[in-house]
Amino acid sequence: MMYNATQKVISLSGGREIVIETGKLAKQADGSVVVKQGDTMLLATVVAAKEAKPDCDFMPLQVDYKEKYAACGRYPGGFLKREARPNDSEILVARLIDRALRLLFPADYHAEVYVTVNLISADKDIQPDALAGLAASAALAVSDIPFGGPISEVRVARIDGQFVINPTFSQMEHVDLDLIVAGTLDNIMMVEGEMKEVSEEVMLEAIKFAHEEIKKQCAAQVELSKELGKDVKRTYCHETNDEELRQLVIRETYDKAYAIARGASSKHERMDAFDALEAEFASRYTEEELVEKLPLIKKYFHDDVLKKAMRNMILDEGIRLDGRKTDEIRPIWCEVGYLPAAHGSAIFTRGETQSLTTVTLGTKLDEKQIDEVLVQGSEQFVLHYNFPPFSTGEAKAARGLSRREIGHGNLAWRALKPMVPVGEENPYAVRVVSDILESNGSSSMATVCAGTLALMDSGLKMKKPVSGIAMGLISDSATGKYAILSDILGDEDHLGDMDFKVAGTRDGITATQMDIKVDGLSYEVLAKALEQAKRGRMHIMDKITETIAEPRADFRPFVPRIVQMVIPSEFIGAVIGPGGKVIQEIQKATGTTITITEADNKGYVDIFSQDKDGLDAAYARIKGIVAIPEVGEIYKGKIKSIVSFGAFVEILPGKDALLHISEIDHRRFETMEQTGLKEGQEIEVKLIGVDPKTNKLKLSRKALIPKPQKA
Known part of the structure; x- marks a missing residue:
């Protein structure tokens, strides 16, 4: 045997085990592990550059998650028959890992770090995304890369009123709460998931339940790191500071920055004023001196002036950058039917954040086809989110779809999904597209609100309206002071300690996303944040329902009509005809689009047309085909x-x-x-x-x- 593998075993409920193994695969990486549960195996590797790039003042972390089709004996689709760029679900898993890891690297560590997690063997009933965060953290734990973890991630679901850790795919059919929770031994770092109108109290209990399992998985990583002698990390020096310059920047600019922050100005006015203040301070130095000093001036002005001024203003005076109180929502205006030719449309504007959202209704042929390693099928309801640079006033080109757009769109999709009728309740394929036209504060929650308005404007019988809000937190561990902020601005997200998005109906939560950037956040504070978020959601809901209280009685004029028939499955062949001859002839003669699906020994025939006469003619033709002649008639x-x-x-x-x-x-x-x-x-x-x-x-x-x- 040419290797010396080390293992740690973590016990789950029901006799299940998670095994962490290192020392067998990918030994030239700085850290590598294989995490196993049943027949599912994830290979996680981490490699860090020895030195930071010159002038790099941030954490250049890259996380990738990839599912190999060979892991469960499948061929990739497409012409090339090989894995290509990551699909949406792989990007979403990578984001879950990234958000949990990124904030735990030392603030002065700026070397490039690459974390790669590959699904190399797949049990078709085990969900690998719940193991990916553990695998990534374990790879860091067995390396010498500086890291403030370990962390772990688990899925917690509620099945028949009971919480379950890392449920199987088959168990997910019966859940009313599905959360991925990440945390350290002491703190919750990240939460994301969807629910079927559960209460704030239930969601908080689920997070607590998940944290107990996370603690066990973190403890196992600590033991593994010590056994391998990897609890002592590499030394590094990625920053050179000038304490005299730092104090000078604070002394010369803090009071002026505080006054600007207190001025309740708009986003761009405030940014211009801060930029001018920074430039004024820098002007005392020559061009030669600024080559060395300007990066440090920018760093100190941001971290020690702007950040502290905003935080102190909120904690000491309860005043925010735009003059609002901590629980106050920005002005909201809404409009539906703005685009006359769209199937449904809406504008939702909250402060300086605006979404123009459309709804398009199509046939089963328009449904999204899913062909992933472990998930195949179709998706009747999809939501796409676009964030062009002009929405924040940036002068740059839009270059493809970003991971952020995929993540924000997925959150809004999860929020609306339980309230969008599908299956027998609705024969239409539904596509919602949110184009963000302005952004200063949560555009994903604006998408939820605009999506609700546009869906009701289309005439689709949405079950209940959904609203969403982004919450923030400013805290000071030294004094114990904290402030929970409703409807946060972009700067409050960037400079604050928590970004907490909650969406739901009047009866409960449907989706949430939480990123916590501070140690020691108590469940008491989380509970208060949830309660304050609920009040904010209800305020926004009132604004939505003032604009349109329920779905329109009928579809908008440009919406094609669908008639659905249910026929015995044995007649499907007769309707299709040999080689599709019968159905093609009906479509050609009547100008309709006809789709047939089979489920539960029944055939579901959808006839889709903008012409009523054609719709009626196709219906009559198919009804005749499936009719059973009766003797005596x-x-x-x-x-x-x-x-x-x-x-x-x-x-x-x-x-x-x-x-x-x-x-x-x-x-x-x-x-x-x-x-x-x-x-x-x-x-x-x-x-x-x-x-x-x-x-x-x-x-x-x-x-x-x-x-x-x-x-």
């Missing part, structure tokens, strides 16, 4: 062909029956020419029987003609 049929012994008559679409020459009249005919019947002629006939051997239908015209009286 009278039909108006068309003669399709004439043979020597009778005529074949189409009594229902696709259903021909024989009218024998002897059943045409009470008179006896020797030839069909004597009957006078022609192809294409419409006649009334009666179904008189079904041949038990061949199931062929027998017709009679004679049965509808009075028998002549004998002379």
Whole structure:
């Protein structure tokens, strides 16, 4: 054996185990582990540069999560048949890891760090995303990279009123709460998930329950690190500071910055004033001196002046950058139906944040197709979020979709998803698109509100309106002071200690996302933040329902209409026809789009058209195909062909029956020419029987003609 592997075993409920193994794979990385649960295996590696890049003053962390199709014996789709760029779900898992790790690196550590987590074996019933954070942290724990962890992440779900850690895919069908929670031994760092209108108290209990499991997983990593001698980390020096300059910046600019912060100005006015103050201070130095001093001036002005001025102003005076009280919501205005040709549209504006959102309703052919390693199927409701640079006044080009846009869109989608009817309740595919036109404070929660307005404007029968709010926190561990902020600004998010987004209906929470940037945040403070968030959500909900209180009675004029039919599954083939001939002919003749899906031994036929006559015609054609002819019924049929012994008559679409020459009249005919019947002629006939051997239908015209009286 050419390796020396070390393992740690973590016990879960129900006899399940998580195994952390190191020393076997990827040994040239700074740290690598394999995390196993059942047949699921994640390989996590971490590599850090030995030195920071010149003039780098931030933490350049890159986290990637990748699922290998071979992990569960599948081929990738597409032409190349290989894994390509990460899909949305892989990006979302990478973000969950990143948000938990990033803030725990030392503030003065600026070396490039690359964390890579690969799913290399997959049990089809185990959800690997719940193990990815543990794997990433364990790789850091067995390295010498400076890190303030360990952390771990777990999924907590509520099933039949009981909390469960890391439930399986099959168990997820019955949950009403689904959260991913990340934390250290002492603190919660990150929460994200969706719920079915649960209370604030239930959500808080779920977080506490998850933290107990996180503590066990963190303790195992601490033990592993000590066993391997990796509890002592590498030395580094990535910052050179000038304490005299720091004190000079604070002394010369703090009071002026405090006055600007207290001026309750708009975002750009405030930024321009701060920039001018910084430039004024820097102007005392020559260009040669600024080569060395300017980066430090910017750092001290941001960290020791702006940040502290804003925080002290809020904690000491209860005044915020725009003049609001801590629990005050910015002015809101809403409008629906702004885009006349869209299926549904809305503008939601809260302070300096604005979303223009549209709704498009389509057929099953428009549904999002999912072909991931462990998840396949389709998604009837999708939400897309766009954040162009002009929304913050930036002069730069938009270059593709960012991870941030995917994450914010997913949060808004989770918030609205429980209230958007799907399946038998709604035959339409639903696409919501939020274009952020202005941003200063949570645009994802503006998307939730604008999405609610646009959905109700479209006429889709949304179950309940949903509103969302972003909360913040400013705290001082030295004095114990703290302030919970409702409807935070961008600067309050950036300079504060917590970004906490909550969305839901009047009856409960549907989605949440929380990032905590401070140690020792108590559950008491979290509970107060949740209660204050609820009051804010209800205020925003009132503004939404003042604009439109419920879905429109009918769809907007440009919405194509759908009629749904449910047919026995054995008739699906008859409606489609050989090679799709029948359904294609119906679509061509009626100008409709028809989709058929099968579930529960039934066929669900959706007929989609903007033309009512075409819709009715297609409905009638399909209804005829699936109709079961009844003996004794009278039909108006068309003669399709004439043979020597009778005529074949189409009594229902696709259903021909024989009218024998002897059943045409009470008179006896020797030839069909004597009957006078022609192809294409419409006649009334009666179904008189079904041949038990061949199931062929027998017709009679004679049965509808009075028998002549004998002379």
